[in-house]
Amino acid sequence: MASLCLNSLPMSPSSHPRKLTDSSLSSLSSAVAFTNGSAGEGAVKPIVVNGTPPTVVSAPGRRIIAVGDLHGDLDQARRALQIGGVLSSDGEDLWTGEDTVLIxxxxxxxxxxxxxxxxxxxxSLDIQAKAEGGAVFQINGNHETMNVEGDFRYVEPGAFDECAGFLEYLNGNKYDWEEAFVGWHGVSKRWKGDRKMSANWGPWNLVERQKGVIARSVLFRPGGPLACELARHSVVLKVNDWVFCHGGLLPHHVEYGIERMNMEVSYxxxxxxxxDGSPHxxxxxxxxxxSVVWNRLYSRDVSDLEVYQIDQTQAILEETLQVLGAKGMVVGHTPQYSGANCEYNCSIWRIDVGMSSGVLNSxxxxK
Known part of the structure; x- marks a missing residue:
């Protein structure tokens, strides 16, 4: 298993994250850290990442927070990150989490x-966070894997348009992937405004829609630019003594091997x-x-379960965590109508609150 040490690097004064405002600090009461304590004023050990993509991360002394399903809602995503204290509220999209680890x-x-x-x-936030001694990790969910498979059932018309616009933007950057991809969040709002002013654009313009579908296929097909970007991320990630995955990890997943699964999905x-055949x-x-990205076993409402079902689920969860040497698991995937919550002696946190306007707009x- 490969190891990578994320050492802190100095940032230029112009790119240094700004501090939270008093109003931002007041909202942090809803953020729960999956860590044994804050780093304090003294120096902390560097983050060590094992696996490609990451499988096990040692992040001693860090504040660790997690955010669930975002489903294409940039405004809600920014609000969530501001609540977590890792994103500036001035519209500059600056990392304010210092050495926090975000999943x-x-x-x-x-x-x-x-x-x-x-x-x-x-x-962009991951780049900034690493310069402060922190990091941002992403997990692939079922909608990431569906799109790489070419399953576009849940794609909004505007998302097809974003794919077409991004592909044009990438071409304008002479296919400099890093510059175009990292910079897209800063120019996408202006691009959307220009698009709406175009006389040729409309929600039922079949030519534009066809361009969007083709662009999405090019970007997300196995080996495509965005599929390769997603390939950098895990389906299962253990950070200190917490396990993070989209749906839920079961004993037979652990027996199969979490690093093996991460590598196979990335491959x-x-x-x-x-x-010589198609990618498996x-x-x-x-x-x-x-499967890891579809499992909902741990996310069911316990009030709807029989006692024996609760006992069985808790036994499965405890077995999984024991083998991994973890004290808890954090999952998304299933919207929790009452908000983020924990069950089974708080050894499972369910943090998909359906915040996207395309889901519950909650x-x-x-957490």
Whole structure:
């Protein structure tokens, strides 16, 4: 398993994150950290990342927070990150979390119009966070894997348009991927304004829609630019003694190997194959009701369950955590109508609150 040490690097004065305002600080009561304590004033050990993509992360002394499904709603995503104290509220999209570690639990895609902009924002924040001794990690959810498979059932018309616009923007940057991708969140709002002013654009313009579908296929197909970007992310990530995944981890997933699953999904998204055939879709991680990205076992409302079902679920969860040497698991995927919550002696946190306007449009939460 490969290891990578994320050492702090100095930032130029112009790019240094700004401090939170008093009004921003007042909203932090809804943020719960998955850590044993804050770093304090003294120096802390560097973050150590094991695996490619990351599988196990050691982040001693860090404040660790997680945010659930964002589903293409950039405004709500920004609100959530501001509540978590990691994003400036001045519109400059600056990292304010110092050495905080942020984990986003997947489903950035579908049901909203600003998917690429959110992915771009998270990458930009990761770059800034690493310079402060922190980090941003992303988890792939079922909607990420669906799009790489070419399943566009839940794609909004505006999201197809964003794909077409981003592909044009990428071409204008002479296919400098890093510059175009990291900068997209800052220019997408202006691009949307220009698009709406265009006399040729309209929600039922079939030519524009066809361009959008083709652009999305190019970007998200296995080996495509955005599929390769998603391939950098895990389906399961252990940070200190907490496990993060989109749907839920089961004992047979652990037996199969979490690093193996991460590598197989990444390999498939990059369009690579061990044979001359098509890239193999990793079933255990991405397909089926009990796969890592689709599993809802731990997210069911316990008030709807029989006592024996609750006991069985708790036993499965405890077995999974024991093998991993973890004290808890954090999942998204299933909207919680009462807000983020924990069950089974708080060894499972369910943090998908349906904050996107394409889902429940509920108040953003960060845990």
């Amino acid at each position: 986003q639990l997947g489903d950035v895609l579908d049901r909203g119009e600003d998917e690429i902009a959110i992915l771009s924002l998270l990458r 498939w998204m990059r369009g690579l194959s061990e044979t 879709i990793p079933f255990i991680a991405t397909r089926g009701y009990d 108040r953003p939460e960060v």
